[in-house]
Structures are given as C-alpha cells and as structure tokens.
Amino acid sequence: MLWKRKGIDFTNYCYLRWAQDSYRAGYKYASKACFGCPSSPKSKIKVGMNTAATRSERDLIARVLAGETELFHELIRPYERLVYVTIFAILKNETEAEDAAQEVMISAFRNLKSFRGEAKFSTWLVTIAMNEARKRLRKAKVAAEDSLDEPGVEEEGDFTPAVLTDWREIPLAALERKELRAKLQEAVALLPEKYREVFVLRDIEELNQEETAAALGINVTLVKVRLHRARMMLQKMLAPYLNSQLPLPVQGKPARGGFFRRWFQ
Amino acid sequence: MNLECKHVWEHISGYLDKQLDAELLAAIEKHLESCEVCSAILDSTRNILVLTADDRTYELPVGYSDRLHARLKEVMRRS
Numbered sequence: 001m002l003w004k005r006k007g008i009d010f011t012n013y014c015y016l017r018w019a020q021d022s023y024r025a026g027y028k029y030a031s032k033a034c035f036g037c038p039s040s041p042k043s044k045i046k047v048g049m050n051t052a053a054t055r056s057e058r059d060l061i062a063r064v065l066a067g068e069t070e071l072f073h074e075l076i077r078p079y080e081r082l083v084y085v086t087i088f089a090i091l092k093n094e095t096e097a098e099d100a101a102q103e104v105m106i107s108a109f110r111n112l113k114s115f116r117g118e119a120k121f122s123t124w125l126v127t128i129a130m131n132e133a134r135k136r137l138r139k140a141k142v143a144a145e146d147s148l149d150e151p152g153v154e155e156e157g158d159f160t161p162a163v164l165t166d167w168r169e170i171p172l173a174a175l176e177r178k179e180l181r182a183k184l185q186e187a188v189a190l191l192p193e194k195y196r197e198v199f200v201l202r203d204i205e206e207l208n209q210e211e212t213a214a215a216l217g218i219n220v221t222l223v224k225v226r227l228h229r230a231r232m233m234l235q236k237m238l239a240p241y242l243n244s245q246l247p248l249p250v251q252g253k254p255a256r257g258g259f260f261r262r263w264f265q
Numbered sequence: 266m267n268l269e270c271k272h273v274w275e276h277i278s279g280y281l282d283k284q285l286d287a288e289l290l291a292a293i294e295k296h297l298e299s300c301e302v303c304s305a306i307l308d309s310t311r312n313i314l315v316l317t318a319d320d321r322t323y324e325l326p327v328g329y330s331d332r333l334h335a336r337l338k339e340v341m342r343r344s
Contacts, residue, residue, distance in 0.1 A: 069341050073334055080330055085323045094326055101329075102336050109337065110344075181322045184313065203317045228278035235310045242309055 057121055065113055072109050079122055080105075082205055083129045089200040090133040091140075092189040100136055104129045119214055126207065126215045130197065137193065180241060187237040195230035202227050268296045273303045277310055 060075045076083075083104050088097035107128055108115075115124050188196060188204075201212040202223070213220045273296050279285045280293055297304050316322055 069344075072341070073337065077330075080333060081325060084325055084329060088323060098326055098329055098332070102333055105333060105337060106340050109340065181316065181319075184316055184322055188317075203314055204323060206318065224278070224284075228275075231278050231281075231310055231314070232274070234313050235306065238313055239309060242312070 058117065061112065061115065061117075061121070069109075072112070075121075076105055076108065076125075079125050082122060083125055086126060086129045086200055086205055087133045089185075089188055089204055090130075090193075090196060091136060092185065096136060100132045101129070104132050107132070120211065123207070123211050123215050126201065126205070126211075130201075130215055134193075183238060183241045184234075187234050190237065191230055191233055195226050195233065198223055198226040199230035199234070203231070268292050270296075270300060270303050273297070273300070274306065277307055280307065281311055281314065 057075065060071055064072045064075060080101075084097060084101040087100045087104070088094065091097050091100065104125065108125055111128075115121065119127075188199060191199060197216055198212060201207045201215055202209070207215065209220050209223050213223050216223070273293055276285060276289065276293060280290070285293065297307065
C-alpha cells in the first residue's frame with residue numbers, strides 16, 4: 001500500500017475519525033469500526049454511545065407517523081449534511097442548495113408514510129435530494145452543457161490523464177489549501193450531469209455502489225463506468241493546480257477524519 | 266501479464282476501489298513499481314478523492330441547521 005510506503009502514522013487519527021462519526025451521528029459510520037486502527041473497538045463503543053442512530057430509526061419513523069411529529073427533527077439530524085452537500089455539489093449555489101435542502105426535508109416529512117423501509121432511509125432521502133437538484137438544474141437550464149455529451153462515450157475507457165510528478169508527495173499539505181478545495185468544487189460542477197451525480201454520491205457522500213445505483217435508478221456497472229470517467233475527468237482538470245505553488249508550508253494539524261475514510265481502511 | 270500504461274489507466278478507479286481481480290491487480294502493481302508516470306497519475310487521482318472526502322471541501326453554511334429546523338417547525342405547525 002502506498003500510504004505505508006509514505007510512512008504515515010495514522011494512529012492519531014482514530015479520535016478524529018470518531019469525532020466525525022459522531023458528528024454524522026449514525027449516517028454511515030456509526031456501526032463501522034475504525035479499520036486498521038489499534039483503538040478501533042474503543043471508537044466503536046464511543047460512537048455507539050453518542051449517536052442517535054442507536055435509537056432505532058425504524059422506531060422513530062413509526063412514532064413520527066403515529067403523531068409524534070416533533071421526532072422528525074431527530075430523525076433527519078444525521079442526514080442534514082448528506083442532503084445539503086449532495087444538492088450543493090450539483091447546483092454549486094449555496095442559497096439555492098439550502099432552499100432545496102429544506103424542500104427535500106419538508107417533502108420527506110410529508111411523504112414519510114410512503115417510505116416502505118425497503119431502501120435505507122438515507123438512500124430514500126438522497127433520491128429525493130437528487131430529484132430536487134435535477135429539477136432545479138433543469139429549471140436553470142444549466143444542463144445545457146450535457147447536450148455536448150457524445151452518446152455512448154461512457155462505454156469507452158479511452159482518455160489521457162494529465163501527467164504530474166511532484167504533488168503526490170504532499171497530500172496533507174494540499175488539504176490545507178483553500179483554493180484547491182475551491183478548484184475541486186468548480187471542477188466537480190463542470191462534470192457532465194450524469195458523471196457528476198455518480199461522483200457526488202460515491203466519492204463525496206460515500207454511498208456504496210448499490211446505494212448509488214438505487215438512488216439514481218441505474219445499474220451497478222454503469223455506476224462503475226461513470227465513476228471512473230468522472231474521476232479521470234477531474235484528474236485531468238485539476239492536474240494543473242496540483243503541482244503548482246510548491247512548496248507549501250507544513251500544516252499544523254492533521255486532516256480530519258474524512259482523510260482516511262476510504263483509502264486507509 | 267505485461268500491461269501498457271494505457272491499460273493501467275483504464276483500471277485506476279477499480280484499483281482505488283479495490284475491485285480488481287488478483288491477476289490484474291498483480292500486473293498493475295508490477296507496472297506501478299517501474300512506471301513513475303502511472304504512479305503519479307494514480308496518486309494524484311487518489312489525492313483528489315482524499316480532498317473530496319475532506320469535510321472542509323464541502324462545508325455547511327453557518328446557521329443551516331437552525332434555519333432548516335425552524336422551517337420544518339413552521340411546516341409542522343401548519344399541517
């Protein structure tokens with residue numbers, strides 16, 4: 001593994017990951033151990049004690065439907081971020097994304113009885129969020145760019161990634177760079193809609209392939225193909241920014257839990 | 266199995282998601298050991314994803330949660 005070669009000591013990150021897990025309060029990580037980390041069981045217990053997710057979501061839903069409507073606040077709290085970020089990454093407009101996120105939650109409240117529990121509640125919310133984002137995108141006619149998309153192009157894996165050699169040495173420092181994060185947001189917003197949707201759900205929200213496929217109504221193979229295309233497009237778009245302005249000052253604090261969410265499990 | 270760079274690029278996503286079968290994985294790792302270009306492309310892609318997953322990349326607006334719950338309360342009150 002590359003991170004081993006780089007000699008990163010990630011034992012310190014367990015707490016950070018745990019903190020984020022709690023912050024997300026059961027969104028996805030509540031039941032997940034901190035893999036590869038010596039204090040894994042501990043963090044698992046801590047998360048379990050802290051999260052509202054240990055109160056059965058199903059139970060909460062049933063009670064909301066039975067008339068305890070104020071419990072809806074508790075039900076959605078773990079997913080506030082999920083819904084907002086999903087929409088924001090698609091629309092790239094804070095005000096509109098916030099308004100849309102509110103509409104999604106209101107819609108979820110009004111339609112809660114139609115949630116059958118076949119999908120996960122989070123996937124159900126994401127589906128509503130994605131539909132709301134699409135609706136607004138269409139309204140704004142931002143989707144025009146997608147008409148430039150060649151049909152069938154996603155079936156081919158033929159592309160030329162941008163070559164760079166020096167940036168890879170400093171991922172932690174790069175995380176500290178605000179302007180790089182802004183560039184990333186812009187690049188994501190520039191992806192054609194169908195690639196962006198998959199990227200948002202898989203790599204920002206970290207839904208798994210099946211959840212992503214379910215939320216978008218496409219099959220898993222297409223999720224994989226589009227995700228690959230999206231990542232490669234981003235690599236190409238961002239490469240010029242990745243190896244410029246070096247060297248950077250070493251950051252004082254480590255990256256938050258998200259840094260290790262996927263790659264170092 | 267000897268791979269060309271172009272073939273390695275096709276599997277970068279699968280590699281990062283640990284979805285490659287053992288034979289292909291071994292071939293790609295062998296290629297990566299000796300190919301600086303592919304290693305750099307792989308690492309830069311991985312770093313983009315690390316950056317993507319960092320919570321500071323996508324931050325919530327200040328007061329978002331309060332406004333959301335206030336609006337929900339209003340909706341509930343009326344319904």
